Amino acid sequence: MTRDYFAEGELVGVLTTEPLGRALDYKAPEGGCWLGAFVEVPLGPRKVLGVVWGPGRGDWDSAKVRAVGRVLDVAPMREELRAFLEKAGAYTLTPLPAMLRLATRAPGLSDPPSMRKVYRLGAGAPDRLTDARRRVMATLEEYGGLAFTLKELSEMAGVTSSVVKGLAAHGAVEEADTPRDAPYLPLDPDRPGKELTADQAVAARVLRDAVRSGSYGTTLLKGVTGSGKTEVYLEAVADCLKAGRQALVLLPEIALTSEFLTRVEQRFGAKPAEWHSGVTMTERRRCWRMLGQGAAQLVVGARSALFLPFRDLGLIVVDEEHDTSYKQEDGVLYNARDMAVLRASINSAQVVLASATPSLESWANAEAGKYARLNLGARFGQAVLPRMQAIDMRLEDLPGNAWISPTLQGEVKQRLDRGEQSLLFLNRRGYAPVTICRACGHQVGCDNCDARMVEHRFQKRLMCHQCGETRPMPQSCPACKAEGKLAPVGPGVERLAEEAAKLFPEARIAVLSSDLFGSARALKAQIEEIAQGGTDIIIGTQLVAKGHNFPRLTLVGVIDADLGLQGSDLRAAERTFQLMRQVSGRAGRADKPGVSLMQTFQPEHPVIRAILSGDEEGFWQAEAAERQQAGMPPYGRMAGIIVSGPDAAAAFDLGTYLARSDAPLRALGATVYGPAPAPIARIRGRHRVRLLVKAPKGVALQPALSEWVGGVKLKGGLRLAVDIDPQSF
Ligand code: ADP
Numbered sequence: 001m002t003r004d005y006f007a008e009g010e011l012v013g014v015l016t017t018e019p020l021g022r023a024l025d026y027k028a029p030e031g032g033c034w035l036g037a038f039v040e041v042p043l044g045p046r047k048v049l050g051v052v053w054g055p056g057r058g059d060w061d062s063a064k065v066r067a068v069g070r071v072l073d074v075a076p077m078r079e080e081l082r083a084f085l086e087k088a089g090a091y092t093l094t095p096l097p098a099m100l101r102l103a104t105r106a107p108g109l110s111d112p113p114s115m116r117k118v119y120r121l122g123a124g125a126p127d128r129l130t131d132a133r134r135r136v137m138a139t140l141e142e143y144g145g146l147a148f149t150l151k152e153l154s155e156m157a158g159v160t161s162s163v164v165k166g167l168a169a170h171g172a173v174e175e176a177d178t179p180r181d182a183p184y185l186p187l188d189p190d191r192p193g194k195e196l197t198a199d200q201a202v203a204a205r206v207l208r209d210a211v212r213s214g215s216y217g218t219t220l221l222k223g224v225t226g227s228g229k230t231e232v233y234l235e236a237v238a239d240c241l242k243a244g245r246q247a248l249v250l251l252p253e254i255a256l257t258s259e260f261l262t263r264v265e266q267r268f269g270a271k272p273a274e275w276h277s278g279v280t281m282t283e284r285r286r287c288w289r290m291l292g293q294g295a296a297q298l299v300v301g302a303r304s305a306l307f308l309p310f311r312d313l314g315l316i317v318v319d320e321e322h323d324t325s326y327k328q329e330d331g332v333l334y335n336a337r338d339m340a341v342l343r344a345s346i347n348s349a350q351v352v353l354a355s356a357t358p359s360l361e362s363w364a365n366a367e368a369g370k371y372a373r374l375n376l377g378a379r380f381g382q383a384v385l386p387r388m389q390a391i392d393m394r395l396e397d398l399p400g401n402a403w404i405s406p407t408l409q410g411e412v413k414q415r416l417d418r419g420e421q422s423l424l425f426l427n428r429r430g431y432a433p434v435t436i437c438r439a440c441g442h443q444v445g446c447d448n449c450d451a452r453m454v455e456h457r458f459q460k461r462l463m464c465h466q467c468g469e470t471r472p473m474p475q476s477c478p479a480c481k482a483e484g485k486l487a488p489v490g491p492g493v494e495r496l497a498e499e500a501a502k503l504f505p506e507a508r509i510a511v512l513s514s515d516l517f518g519s520a521r522a523l524k525a526q527i528e529e530i531a532q533g534g535t536d537i538i539i540g541t542q543l544v545a546k547g548h549n550f551p552r553l554t555l556v557g558v559i560d561a562d563l564g565l566q567g568s569d570l571r572a573a574e575r576t577f578q579l580m581r582q583v584s585g586r587a588g589r590a591d592k593p594g595v596s597l598m599q600t601f602q603p604e605h606p607v608i609r610a611i612l613s614g615d616e617e618g619f620w621q622a623e624a625a626e627r628q629q630a631g632m633p634p635y636g637r638m639a640g641i642i643v644s645g646p647d648a649a650a651a652f653d654l655g656t657y658l659a660r661s662d663a664p665l666r667a668l669g670a671t672v673y674g675p676a677p678a679p680i681a682r683i684r685g686r687h688r689v690r691l692l693v694k695a696p697k698g699v700a701l702q703p704a705l706s707e708w709v710g711g712v713k714l715k716g717g718l719r720l721a722v723d724i725d726p727q728s729f
C-alpha cells in the first residue's frame with residue numbers, strides 16, 4: 001500500500017524531468033504534501049519541477065537529503081496518470097523522466113495565475129434599457145452566475161464592447177478580476193442532437209451503453225466518409241458528460257479542429273477546450289489546469305492531449321484512427337491510437353476508434369474480438385458514395401511534362417461548366433520532386449541528408465523535406481557550374497497547378513499543401529473559402545484527404561495512383577488503399593453524386609483493383625493472410641533500432657555488434673535483421689543504420705530489448721533509438 005499523504009519531514013521520492021533515471025529522496029516540506037503533488041525541488045544549484053512519486057527509498061545519508069522547496073498550486077497528478085506514464089514508458093522503452101516531460105508540457109506551471117477583467121451580473125439597475133443592453137442582460141441571466149471577458153460577452157450578446165462598459169458604469173454589470181485560468185463554459189449534454197437514422201441510432205445506443213457501463217472497452221466505429229460517425233460518437237460524448245466524466249477527442253490534423261469546434265458548439269451550446277500546437281500558451285495553461293479541477297469537460301486535441309491531467313476521463317475518441325500522424329516520430333516514439341487504449345484501460349474509460357478505412361491493426365483486433373465493431377454502411381441523406389474508376393494512362397495521349405490526362409481534363413471541364421468543384425490529388429509538395437542538370441546529369445541533393453532538394457517555385461527556393469533546410473534556387477549547376485541548365489523533373493502540386501491554370505484559364509484554383517500556409521489560421525481560412533465555393537479546382541496533397549466537408553466537390557482526380565505502391569515497404573498496400581479511399585471520399589458529400597478517377601499505369605494491380613471494387617473485407621482478408629504468413633504485425637511483433645551518428649562506419653559497427661550479440665532476443669524466438677542503411681540513410685548530417693527485430697506475438701519483447709541495447713556504451717556522438725511497432729518495415 002502506498003500512502004497518500006506525507007507529513008513534514010517524511011521522506012518522499014520526487015520524480016523530475018531531469019534524466020536521472022529514477023525518483024530522488026527529499027523531505028516533505030512544511031505542511032506536508034500529497035502523493036502526486038507537483039513540487040519544486042532543489043537539484044544542485046537549481047530548482048526543478050517534480051512530482052511526488054512515492055515514499056522515499058531512504059538509501060541516502062539522511063543528513064544530505066534536502067527538503068522539497070514548495071508545493072505548486074495545481075491539482076496533484078492522479079494515480080491513473082502516473083500509472084499510465086509508467087506503463088507507456090515501459091511499452092515504448094522510454095525512461096520515466098522523459099514520460100513526465102510529456103505530461104508537464106503546460107507553460108508557467110509554477111507561476112501564480114495572472115488576472116484578467118471579467119463581467120458578470122451586478123446589483124445595480126441600468127438607467128434605461130436599449131435593445132443592445134437588453135441582450136447583454138439576457139445573456140448574463142441565461143448563464144446564471146458566470147462571468148465573461150469583454151470580448152466573450154459582447155460577442156455572445158452581439159453588441160459592441162461599449163454597451164457592456166456602459167452597463168458596468170451603472171452597476172447593472174459588475175467588473176471583477178479573476179485568474180486567467182477560468183473554467184470553460186459548461187457544455188449541455190441534454191440539448192437534443194440531430195435526429196439519427198436507424199443505423200446511426202443503433203450504433204449510438206451501443207456506444208452510449210458502453211460509456212454508461214463505466215468500464216473499459218474499445219469499439220471500432222467503421223463507416224464510409226459522410227455516414228455520420230461524428231454525429232454518432234458525439235452521442236457517446238453526451239452520455240459521458242452526463243455521467244459527470246470528461247471526454248477527449250483526438251483529431252489527426254489541426255486544420256480539422258475548427259469545423260469540429262463548431263459542431264460541438266452546435267450540439268452542446270459551448271466550445272470545448274483545445275489542445276494542440278496552434279493554441280496560445282495562456283489557453284494551454286488554462287486547459288491543463290481546468291482539466292485537473294474538472295472545470296473542462298471536453299478536450300479536442302492532438303496526440304499529446306493524451307498526457308493531460310484529466311480528473312476523470314471517461315471516453316477517448318480517436319478520429320481517423322488509421323492516420324499515420326498519430327505516430328510520434330521523434331523524441332518519445334509512441335502511437336497515440338495504442339496509447340489511447342492503454343490510458344482508457346487504466347482509467348476505466350471507453351475508446352472509440354473511428355475511420356472509414358481502419359488500420360489493419362484495429363481491423364484485426366476487431367476480428368479477434370478484442371474490440372467491439374460497429375458499421376455504418378451508407379452515407380447520410382442523399383449523398384451516395386462516389387463512383388470509382390481507373391484511367392488507364394497507357395491509353396492516354398499526353399505530351400511530356402503534362403499529367404492531367406485528356407479524360408480527366410474532360411471531366412474537370414464538365415464540372416466547371418456546371419459550377420461544381422474538382423479536386424486534383426497528388427501527394428507531392430513543391431514544384432517538382434527532382435531538379436536535374438541537363439548538362440551533367442547531377443541531381444541537386446541536400447548537404448545534410450540522403451534526400452533530394454525539392455523546388456518550391458512559389459517561394460523560389462529549394463527545400464529538403466527531411467531536415468527542412470532551404471536555399472535560393474541556384475542559377476547554375478552546383479556540380480558542373482553550367483548556367484541555366486537546371487530543369488525540373490516530375491510533378492509536384494505547384495507544377496500541377498501551373499498545368500491546370502493553362503488548361504482552364506478561367507478557373508479559380510487553390511493549392512492546399514502544408515508548406516504553403518504560414519499559420520493554422522491561414523489554412524483554416526483557405527479551407528473555409530473552398531467549402532463556401534470560392535474555388536473551382538483544388539489541388540492538394542494528403543492534407544485534403546482528411547475529413548474536410550466540401551459540399552460542391554463532385555470530382556476527385558488522383559494524378560498518380562501508383563505513387564505509393566513503389567518501394568519495398570510492407571505497409572505500402574494498406575497505406576495506398578486507405579489514402580485512395582479517403583481522398584475519394586471527399587467527392588459527392590452533399591446532394592450531388594461524386595466520381596473518383598484514378599490515373600494509373602497498372603489498372604490490374606491487386607491493390608488498385610481492390611480500391612476500385614471497394615471490396616474492403618476482401619482486401620483486408622488478403623492483406624491479413626499475407627502478414628500472418630510473414631509473421632508481421634499485427635500477427636507478430638516488430639521493433640526497429642536506429643543507430644545514428646556523425647560517422648557512418650561507427651554507426652554500422654555498432655549495428656553489427658548488436659546483430660551479433662542478439663542472445664536475449666534469440667531466447668524469445670525473435671530474429672534480428674540488419675544492420676542496413678535506414679530508409680533515409682542520412683538526416684541532418686547523421687548517418688542512420690537500422691536493425692529490425694521480428695518476434696512472435698505474445699512474447700515479452702520489451703524486457704529482452706532493454707537487456708539487449710541497455711548496456712551499450714554510446715561513444716563518438718552515437719545515438720540509439722528503439723521504435724516499438726515501427727510504421728514502416
Ligand atoms: P463522418 O464523420 O462519418 O464523415 P459526419 O458525421 O461528418 O460523417 O456526417 C456527414 C454529414 O452528414 C455532416 O454534415 C452531418 O452533419 C450530416 N449528418 C449525418 N448524420 C445526420 C443526421 N442524422 N441528421 C442530419 N445530418 C446528419
Ligand code: ZN
Pocket residue numbers: 446447448449451464465466467468469684
Ligand atoms: Zn536535408
